[in-house]
Every structure is written in structure tokens, then in C-alpha cells.
Amino acid sequence: MHALSSLICGEPPHRGDLSQIQMHLATNLDRIFGRSRSLLKSNDSDEVALIGPYLGRAALELGMTTLVSRFDPMRILAIRKVQLSPTYDLSIRNQMAFDWAADVQGRGKAKSWDQLPKLTELERALLGDHYQDLFWTEAFQFVLDEIPDDRGGAWMMSLRRITPEGYTTNTRQEASRLFSHLSKGVHQELVIPAAAQFDIPTVNDLLIRTFELLASLGLTACYSPSLRVPSNFNPIDAYETCQEEFS
Amino acid sequence: MVDSANGSEQNLILASEDFSKQEFRQLHRFSKNDERVIAKLIAHGPVLLQGSRGSGKSALLREAAFRLPLDNDSRALGIYISLRHMPLLTSVGNEYQRILCELLISQVQRVLKDSGNAFDASPNLVSVQGALSDLSQTLQKRLVIMFDDAAHIGREASLGDFFDVFRTLSGSTISCKATIYPGVTNFGKRFDVHNDATVIDVVRDEEQPGFGEFFLEVMRTRYPALAEQRLGSELDAVSFAFFLGKSVLGNMRSFLFLCNRISERDEKVLGFSAIGESFLNMASGFYWPLIEEVRPKLGKYEPVAETAVLIADRLLVEAGRASDGTRSSDTSVIIHRDIVSRLAKAFEILEYVGFISRREASRAMKSGGRGPRFALNLCMLLEHTHGTRLTSELFKRWLSKSVEALQIHVSAPTFQTIKMPDSSEVDDLEILDNPVDSLRKAPAYPYGLSDRMIEKLHEASINTIRELYEAPDAKLDAIPQIGDARVKYLRNVVAQAVWL
Numbered sequence: 001m002h003a004l005s006s007l008i009c010g011e012p013p014h015r016g017d018l019s020q021i022q023m024h025l026a027t028n029l030d031r032i033f034g035r036s037r038s039l040l041k042s043n044d045s046d047e048v049a050l051i052g053p054y055l056g057r058a059a060l061e062l063g064m065t066t067l068v069s070r071f072d073p074m075r076i077l078a079i080r081k082v083q084l085s086p087t088y089d090l091s092i093r094n095q096m097a098f099d100w101a102a103d104v105q106g107r108g109k110a111k112s113w114d115q116l117p118k119l120t121e122l123e124r125a126l127l128g129d130h131y132q133d134l135f136w137t138e139a140f141q142f143v144l145d146e147i148p149d150d151r152g153g154a155w156m157m158s159l160r161r162i163t164p165e166g167y168t169t170n171t172r173q174e175a176s177r178l179f180s181h182l183s184k185g186v187h188q189e190l191v192i193p194a195a196a197q198f199d200i201p202t203v204n205d206l207l208i209r210t211f212e213l214l215a216s217l218g219l220t221a222c223y224s225p226s227l228r229v230p231s232n233f234n235p236i237d238a239y240e241t242c243q244e245e246f247s
Numbered sequence: 248m249v250d251s252a253n254g255s256e257q258n259l260i261l262a263s264e265d266f267s268k269q270e271f272r273q274l275h276r277f278s279k280n281d282e283r284v285i286a287k288l289i290a291h292g293p294v295l296l297q298g299s300r301g302s303g304k305s306a307l308l309r310e311a312a313f314r315l316p317l318d319n320d321s322r323a324l325g326i327y328i329s330l331r332h333m334p335l336l337t338s339v340g341n342e343y344q345r346i347l348c349e350l351l352i353s354q355v356q357r358v359l360k361d362s363g364n365a366f367d368a369s370p371n372l373v374s375v376q377g378a379l380s381d382l383s384q385t386l387q388k389r390l391v392i393m394f395d396d397a398a399h400i401g402r403e404a405s406l407g408d409f410f411d412v413f414r415t416l417s418g419s420t421i422s423c424k425a426t427i428y429p430g431v432t433n434f435g436k437r438f439d440v441h442n443d444a445t446v447i448d449v450v451r452d453e454e455q456p457g458f459g460e461f462f463l464e465v466m467r468t469r470y471p472a473l474a475e476q477r478l479g480s481e482l483d484a485v486s487f488a489f490f491l492g493k494s495v496l497g498n499m500r501s502f503l504f505l506c507n508r509i510s511e512r513d514e515k516v517l518g519f520s521a522i523g524e525s526f527l528n529m530a531s532g533f534y535w536p537l538i539e540e541v542r543p544k545l546g547k548y549e550p551v552a553e554t555a556v557l558i559a560d561r562l563l564v565e566a567g568r569a570s571d572g573t574r575s576s577d578t579s580v581i582i583h584r585d586i587v588s589r590l591a592k593a594f595e596i597l598e599y600v601g602f603i604s605r606r607e608a609s610r611a612m613k614s615g616g617r618g619p620r621f622a623l624n625l626c627m628l629l630e631h632t633h634g635t636r637l638t639s640e641l642f643k644r645w646l647s648k649s650v651e652a653l654q655i656h657v658s659a660p661t662f663q664t665i666k667m668p669d670s671s672e673v674d675d676l677e678i679l680d681n682p683v684d685s686l687r688k689a690p691a692y693p694y695g696l697s698d699r700m701i702e703k704l705h706e707a708s709i710n711t712i713r714e715l716y717e718a719p720d721a722k723l724d725a726i727p728q729i730g731d732a733r734v735k736y737l738r739n740v741v742a743q744a745v746w747l
Contacts, residue, residue: 045322145611150454150648154280157455161448163609164617173441181292196389197291197419199322205290247283 003241004211005029007218008066011228018073021080025066032059036207037245045200052203053185056210060179063214064104068126070227071135075103075124101125105176127175132168139224140167146223151236155212155243171217178210211246215239265739268313275306276468278461284447285311289323291389293417294424295440298449299598301500304426305329307449308393311424315391317362324386327393328354330409331742333716336402336676343408348375351392355382372415383420392416394425402546402676407435414438429598429605451497452606453622454648459489462502466491470506479518481639487517490646493578494526494625496604505529505626523637526626534627536689537600543678544745548592550668555596559627561661562603566623566653567631577653578625578645581610583618585657590667594621602627614656678745679713686712686744696740703728716741 001009005026012022036055042048069076082088082096101107106128111117113133123130141164147156162170183189185198221227222235229235266274277285281303287294288311298304308327315325334346348370355366364385368378383390397409409425414437417423434440451458466488467474478487491509495501508525509517538559542552566577580603587594597603598621607620625645629637655661678685683704688695696704707726709715715737723734 141609141611144607144609154283154455157450157452158448160607161450161605166608169441174445176442177292177445196322196383196387199291199389201286201289201323202291205287205292208286 001026002030002033003238003245004033004215004218006233007215007222007235007238007242008063010070010222011230011233017077017080018069021076022066022069025062025069029059029062029066032062033211036211040204040207040246043200048200048203049185049198052207053182053198056203056207057179057182057186059207059210059214060175060182061098061100063217064100064126064175065098067217067221068098068103070221071126071131072124100179105172127168127172129168135224135226136168136171136220137164139220140164142223142225143220147236152239153243154247155215155239156236159216167220171213174209174213178206178213182206182210208246211242215242215246265743271306271309272313274468275310276461276464277307277310278451278455279457280451280455281307284449285314287445287447288393288424289314289325289391291323291391291422293413293422293444295444295446296424296426296449297429297446298426299429299498299601299604301498301601302449302451303499304449305395306499308395308424308426311391312393317358317386322388323391324358324388325391325393326351326355326358327395329395331396331745333679333713333745335405336399336679336745339405339408343405344372344412345370347409347412348372351375352378355379372412376416376418376421379416379421380418390421392421392423394423397425398427399544399676403433406433407438410435410438414443417443429595450604450606451492451499453489453493453497454606458492458497459485462492463488465499465502466506469503470510473506473510476514477516479516481519481642482517486646490522490642493622493645495529496601496622496624498601498604501529501533501601504533508533519637519639519642523629523635526629526637527635529626530630534600534602534624538596540744541596541600543681544676545596546676548596549677551592551596554590554593554665554668555600557665558590558593558662559597559602561665562655563623563627563631565655565661567628567633577623577651578628579606579620579622580653580655581612581618581620582655582662583612583616583657584609585616586655586662587619590662590665593667610652612654612656614654614658616657618655620652676745679711679716681712682710683712683715686715686740696737700729700733700737712741712744716745 008029009022009026012026013019032055035051036059039048039052039055065076079096079098082094088094102125104126106123106125110123110129111121125131127136140159140162144160144164152159185203219235219239222229222233284296284307288296288307296304296307312325312327315321315323317324328351330347330350332346332350335343335350338346348368352366352368352370352375359366359382364382366378366382368374379390379392394409394413397413398406413423413425440446451461463474463485474484474488478484491505492502495505505525508528509522512521512525514521538552538556542549545552562580566580594603598605602624603621604624605619606622609617610620611617629635632641683696684701686696687701688697703726704710704715707718707722709718720734723729723737729737
């Protein structure tokens, strides 16, 4: 498995439906990272402009889906059930489908705990306020306190300049910027010549930032007491390997 | 920013924007991490470069612009523009935007000179935006506008206006980049710093791989004789460069100052004693005077300079206290976040002048709670260590990675009696009304004016820094013994005095 896939996937269950889903996601992530690595070395500007945004956005969506599957297996298992249903129609938009706004970004300010939110008012978006309170702040604090000063290179140095309380917001904003920019390349929505907006330096920057963001989320997830990580896996080694490969 | 190879202070150029393009390319070196930053500056999308005084922000912007010339196959054109322009410091609102647009128009015209492309726009935002968009279509290139020195540490009034311009111009074919200081918090009502731009910190941290090798390369380029200098038996070239770089918190401008000071000693063999003396010389002759240099540029925050001095003094005493010989090696300090939050502006000023550098935003403290970790300037710290001498033992301890950071908890007495003063009512820069005599060459102004030149300025009825800035070239040129070259020199001295 690619180092970045390992960070994002952690330790999948050894059997059952969730295991199948996570192995499938890991395989797809591996393929995308492999293709991206080749593209980052390419001098073919047309190829880079055409394929780069797609790879970046696919990595972003797959990475986030995988992380959701670890924190909230019910969400992904439910998607699987619906997709296996005989009435599932590929040509119709499905209400259960993974949704960037609802599952990753969150739809606005979540109710604070002292407002006693109902179960239906829980914000289940990966980078939403409730995930921040329940998982990310604690995990990121462990990242800051437990990773030795001389490990993690320039990426880790950037992380050290963020407070635990600011980590989720910071990540959410970067994810949003990347998603929007990459989407403009995927949907071919620019009616002006796009070569300049998706030239090699720009696409490389978008891809590297995407992988940096996913590696940071994967690393932090590995430090969350709520998630499983293989006992023989050292997250900071994997994080450094990703950095070496993608920057 | 750098001295020429002969090590003379007369040739000490303090800012990268004062180099010609040729000199700049010849004398500047960029680390792997710098290359990452340059790649982000070249790519499409709004970016804010954040770093303290002398950290190398301008050099990165200029380098990025040089790599995007008009005449190559690149899909982008870089336009570097320095906003060191006095009228911008004294205007707000529409007037600020008009002046900024005029500067931008003239800079774009300069970049396009002799290319056969015209650039015509009226000095208002709508017209400039339209003209830039047309230019991008004509050239079939996106435009990357690098705004340098947009934020002045002491004047926040016009920052909202600047970020309005920044946001309005940024679009599908135009990306804006700008340099800011860590203390900049006023981004105006329309600009959301976290959503509308990517903020990149320009920091050279000794924990970065290749830190020593990078500073050695800079030393070889700028001070080749020093890089070849015979060193004492316990020193080698890389650890020497690493140590100097770490001592000045990775600040490039201070590193070059320090190299300059050591070069001037003309030692046959350079040992700890000589390095230590140069450190003390930097502390008393460069860093402490720097606070005085910066004070009149702080505008309404001028009273905070005194608080910053008080904090620095107590911090260094605490860090340098050699109670048992082991505590004296603390090179960084974790300060409880409540203290830093209460005295925020004073800490920002200390970061700005290079006394401390924030390395981590939040670190756990032994006694509970969390706080940012700051690295300490070792030239300043040496002044407060037992014996004020750099010994072999101290050198090794300061180089060691295993030393724990000093911790100052919220209940510690160190800063308890320090209160933040009220901000001054005046939102103007005192330095503009200072007499030209304050530009006299001195430790705070090694690039300053000679007594004779100051006398000549007075004779021509130029008595304040504002009058000197506003004097037309012809008036300066007419002063006996001030020719073309001197006029340019005078302009640089004023710009450095007001902005650095």
C-alpha cells in the first residue's frame, strides 16, 4: 500500500463488509497516487491541464470518504446497501450518495453542546464543528505533543504553527479552496482558455497541496484514540515518505 | 541585506529590492523550502507571505517574478511592485486606491516596455481590473502581481483598503500575492484572510534538514573569506554556519550582519571567544538599538515598544539564569497562552525585531495548560548567561537538540506585573517628522548618512524625513556634492528608515 493510503486507511477490519469497502477505497487511492506521481514529473502541459485536476479532486474525495468510513462506518455501509439495492439506478442522483458539502464541509455553524442539540442536529461532516470537538482537536494535540521536534520536515513545521483549536477550521478552509479550484478543471467550466489557469506550476501546486492536506489528516487520524492503527505502522515515517515523494 | 565581498559596511545593502536584477540573481540563494514557497508564488491563486523583518519575503517575491518574465514560454507574467511609497502611508479610502492604482499602472507599463504591448487604464480599481484582464487575454498569460511591503507594522488604517484591492483584482486570470508581518490582523471588512488567500509563513527553522548547509552556501556567496576562515579545533564549517543561523533565528538579514561583524575582526583562527564577542556586539550594537529604530514607526502602538523591552529583558534574564549550570542552555521558551494573548502586540514587536521567533503555536506545559514556543535569539541570550562568554560547553549545549524548553506558566511572577499600555490616539508615524539627523550613520543605521551630508541637507532647508522624502530629485541634485547616485542613495536610506 502507498504510504499516503496507509495513513488515510489505518487498519481496516479483517473481515466483513466494511473491510471490503475500505480495501476497495485503498486500492483506488493507490492507483490515483501512482498516476499523480507520474503526472508531477510530466512536461506535457495539455495532459497536465486535462488530467491533473481530475486526479486531485478524486484523491480529495476518496481520501475524505475513507476517513469518514473509519470514523462513521454506518454512513459508508448505508451507501453500500443502497448501491447494492436492485432499485439503485446509476442514471439517477441518489439521496444517500456521498456529498462533499454534507459529509465533509458541513452545512454551517453546528449547535454548541450547551444548546443541547438533538440527535438529528449532530453535525456529521468530517470537518464540521462537532467532529472538531469530538475527534480532531484531541488527536491534533497528540500530534503536536508526541511527534519529536526533528521529525516531519517542512509539512510538520507548518502544522506546528496551528493550534489544536484551529486545526479543523484551517483544514476545512484549505480543503474547500482546493475542491473549488480543482472542480473548475474537472467540469471544464471555464469558457476562457484554461491553459493558463491550469498550467504545470498551478496543477503541481494543487496536487501537492492536496496530498499535503490528506497526509496531515491521515497522520492526525492515526493519533486519534478512536481509530485503529496497525501496531507495526509508524505514521510519521509514512508522513515523511509522502512528503519526499510529493514535494 | 548583504555586504559585497570586501566586507565593508559602506556596501551593506539591507533590502533585496535595492539590488539590481543582475546583482540579485548573482547573490541570492534559495533553500529547498524556499523553492516550495516560490512554487506557490508562481502558481495561480492568492497568497500572503508572512514573516518577520529581514526573513527574506521580498527576495522570494522578486525571485518568483524573475522566473515569470514576459519573453518566455511560461503561461504567466510576474509583476513585482514595491509599495514603499510615502503617499500610501498617509492616505486612506479612495485616495489610497487611486495612488495604488497609479503605481500599478506605471509598474505594468514598465514591465511591458519595448514589448509592443500597451497598457492604458485610469487610476481606479474598475479600470485597472478591466485593463489587466484585457492584457491577460492579449498575452495569453495569467498575471501574477506581487505586492511587496503592503503592510507597514505601524499603520493599519490603509490595510483594509489594500486588501479590498487585493481581493478585487484576484480572479480567473489575475492572482495577487503580498507580504505581511505576523502582527497584521486588519484585513478590512471584505477580505477573509483564511478563505480568500493561502497564508505561508517564511521561517528558517534550525530543525529543517539542510539548515547548516544552506547558511554555509549563503556565507560562501556573500562572505567567501569567512567561509574559508580557519576555525578552532571544535568547529567545522557547517556547524559554524548552522550555529550562526540558529543564533539569529534563521533571519537572513541578521545572519549577514553577523557575518559582517565577524569578518571585520580579521582573526587568524576563529574560536568561541571571538564568535561570542561578535554576538555581544550584535546584541548591544544592533538588536537593542533596533527597538529604538522601530519605535517611531509603530504609530499608535509606539507605547507598546516599552512593554516589549520589559518582556525581552525579563525573558532573557530568566532564560539565561545560570542557577546550576544547566538552565543556562535554554534556547527556547514555552509561554502560557494567556500571557501571550494578554501581551500579544508586545510579543509581535519582539518577533518583528528578531528577539524571538514563534516556532510552535501550541505546546503542552509540564504544569498544565498550553502555550506557544518561541526560539530565543542567542546573541541576546549570551548577554544574560553566566560570565557572558561563549564557551565550548555552552556552544555544545546550544547546538544540542535534547535541551528542554524553558516554561513560563501563567502563575509565574515573570510577567505578572507587566501591563499593556493604552494605544496612542495618534495613527501617524512619528518617524516622518523626525529630523534628518536621526538618519545619521549609527549602529541602528549602519547604512545611514554622514555628518557632512546631513549638514548639506539642512543648508538646503531639508530638515525632516518627510521633507527629504518629498523633495524632488532636481532639488536634491542641485545640492552641492549630491549627484545622481547620491539622490538614489538618499531615497534608499529614507525608504529603509521608514519601512524596515
